[in-house]
Amino acid sequence: MPENNSTQKTGSIVCVGLGMVLGSHIAPLSRQFIEQADVVFMSVTDPLTEAWVEKMNPNCHSLQRFYADGKDRRKSYAEMVDAIMAQVELGKKVVAAFYGHPGVFAWAPHKLIQLAKEKGYHGHMEPGISAEDCLYSDMGIDPGRNGAVHVEASQFMLYERKVDNTAYLILWQLGFVGDLSMSKYQTDSAYRLLLQQLLIEYFPAKHKVAIYESPTLPTETARIDWFFLDELSKVHVEHYSTLIIPPCEVKKIDLFMQHKMNQLSRNQ
Ligand SMILES: C[S@@+](CC[C@H](N)C(=O)[O-])C[C@H]1O[C@@H](n2cnc3c(N)ncnc32)[C@H](O)[C@@H]1O
Numbered sequence: 001m002p003e004n005n006s007t008q009k010t011g012s013i014v015c016v017g018l019g020m021v022l023g024s025h026i027a028p029l030s031r032q033f034i035e036q037a038d039v040v041f042m043s044v045t046d047p048l049t050e051a052w053v054e055k056m057n058p059n060c061h062s063l064q065r066f067y068a069d070g071k072d073r074r075k076s077y078a079e080m081v082d083a084i085m086a087q088v089e090l091g092k093k094v095v096a097a098f099y100g101h102p103g104v105f106a107w108a109p110h111k112l113i114q115l116a117k118e119k120g121y122h123g124h125m126e127p128g129i130s131a132e133d134c135l136y137s138d139m140g141i142d143p144g145r146n147g148a149v150h151v152e153a154s155q156f157m158l159y160e161r162k163v164d165n166t167a168y169l170i171l172w173q174l175g176f177v178g179d180l181s182m183s184k185y186q187t188d189s190a191y192r193l194l195l196q197q198l199l200i201e202y203f204p205a206k207h208k209v210a211i212y213e214s215p216t217l218p219t220e221t222a223r224i225d226w227f228f229l230d231e232l233s234k235v236h237v238e239h240y241s242t243l244i245i246p247p248c249e250v251k252k253i254d255l256f257m258q259h260k261m262n263q264l265s266r267n268q
Helices: 028-036 048-054 074-091 107-118 131-139 153-158 187-199 228-234 256-265
Strands: 012-017 038-044 058-063 091-098 123-128 148-152 167-173 210-214 223-228 241-244
Touching: 012 028, 012 074, 012 107, 028 048, 028 123, 038 048, 038 187, 048 058, 058 167, 074 107, 074 241, 091 107, 107 123, 131 167, 131 210, 131 228, 131 241, 148 153, 153 187, 153 256, 187 228, 210 228
Parallel strands: 012 091, 012 123, 038 058, 038 091, 148 167
Antiparallel strands: 167 241, 210 223, 210 241
């Protein structure tokens, strides 16, 4: 994917998405980038997916070795970026393959592309099918109907927010919600109780919410477990669980804006 830039150096980085379901979600273009790369780094969590990526390109390296229990994930991500950029700077065609979409709730792929460009190398991202895409299909949600706000669950707790309860609120990384050290892969029910109490300031305690887990193998089906918001601290969650909170109020027309919009339409 050369750019028309005479000062561009020869190394490159393409971050591709593998999709959620093994083998069936990858775009043909992403597959082609993997097959033609000099070196591939992969961030996937199960050995079957690793084996599948290795079949596309045998010069494949797992990024899992950068993670460790109790290690700050920000350190792991920085080390991954360094290891990948070292190959780019050797002039290689490098591909980094991430499950889902490489740019969705993922720091390293964006950082890699930014750094590559700053240093004069080619860098770009190929989209993939994310957990967000799967949940719209599996749960029959159209974000265009009422809107959908996606927030990382710990960030939702930590920062002051204006919550729009006429839209879907979708909280990611529920499994380790509330961990400010960024070194845990699971947090206990006390953290979820705090989140539950915060959410009850905006939604009724008996509002129905769901845990969503998309399948990752073609033989699996999605987990969609509905329960009341005041049961959040008691439900079973995984590090790959996402919390879906449907709207609890009907959206109201802003009569002032409606008037202004009508005025504009009449005048044209
Ligand atoms: C670091 S983010 C990576 C998301 C990924 N890049 C994507 O495109 O879906 C991890 C979070 O994504 C969500 N996630 C990952 N796998 C999932 C799955 N199988 N089902 C539902 N949500 C999932 C969870 O909220 C999880 O905590």
